[in-house]
Amino acid sequence: MSGDAAGTSIRVLIVDDHAVVRRGIRAYLEVLDDLEVAAEAADGEEALDKLQLMAAYQELPEVVLLDLLMPKIDGVAATTKITSLYPKVRVVILTSFGEMERVHAALAAGAAGYLLKDADPTEVVAAIRAAARGDVFLHPAIARKLTQEMVSPSTGLNALTGRERDVLILVAKGHSNQEIADEFVISERTARTHVSNVLRKLQLTSRTQAALVAVRQGLVPPDDAG
Template identity: 45%
Template sequence: MSARIPVILVDDHSVVREGLRAVLEEEGDLDVVADFANARDAIAAVAALRPRVAVLDLKMPDSDPVQNIRGLRAAWPALEILVFTSFAEDSLVRDVLAAGATGYLLKDALSSDLVAAVRQVAAGVPWLHSTVQRQLVARLRAPGDDGVALTARELSVLRLIAQGLSNKAIARELSLTEGTVKGYVSQILQKMGINDRTQAAMIAVRKGLVRP
């Protein structure tokens, strides 16, 4: 049996933490090792707990979301952060992804989406709620923003390119064939009007699609 994925919960509402714990602990591979009502306590404890994933609420009293993410990752660099929030403002999404969050899930998501997001983020693979994906697509389509229009799947491939993954590794992460991934890469480069993956990765970082 493979090792369980240790998870911490950070949310100022106890009922939310209880609900998250109930959903996640129904899964045999997920283990909620602690929960916290504020980021300060989570940051102080995270190195001792050594979790793989933090499910983090953004808007908590007297708390800055970007600093919370940076603080958690500084205290325990192996941590992957799944933002779990009711808010999807474009600027907030950009800021938290740039700060180091790996996933962004809205609280209207199904419990199955929460479980899938935790597993994917634990593997270091970005997970974005469909609403957030649409916002990122809109950003890439916006006038004056290089005129690039990528689909949600192409954005997923682009993020993995920017993380340095090969076509074979991307295919494994997204459950696609290597040939399909090659096709997506060609489409991305053509739409961006560039010739190589390095340029694509630099643009993805500049647009805030992946952490630098």
């Protein structure tokens, strides 16, 4: 199952909930001699249904090009099922989101490549060919970020985004979720999510612990801690 010098094409299943994206990718891939679009799917659930049908006819694709954020079954969950059910099928993630947590989740689920949607078409082709060979292909920006994390892992305050650090300071000062929401002109629900992310990343269980960390790290003077 590989598009090698023997003359067989690399068969690709394109999965994206935007028809225009699927058509664009198909149009580019179909002009290449060694690539063949086996099918398209609009979400993870449809992709799994099509793979099940393909497997029944022993016509599984070599590579699934998969959007990360889709209705019904998202990319990470779909990747997990695909790599579990069809271990010879390689998954390349194509997404407009570059958050590292999603990268880690997708790679942990067994993805063989990770591209941002602004990637050059030649990079998409390179990722598909690499996946078919059994290699892993990462968008250069993502590869750099992963390398940085290996050199200096994000731990403690380094794991927080700028907004999360600001939220930590307000938590340490005794602000409620609603007060944090008012400060940043966001919804209370979003503020609550930020607080939850801060606690999770710092491996804390309470706002009081968060306040102590903020004081200890010099973000808030002891007298300002609520």
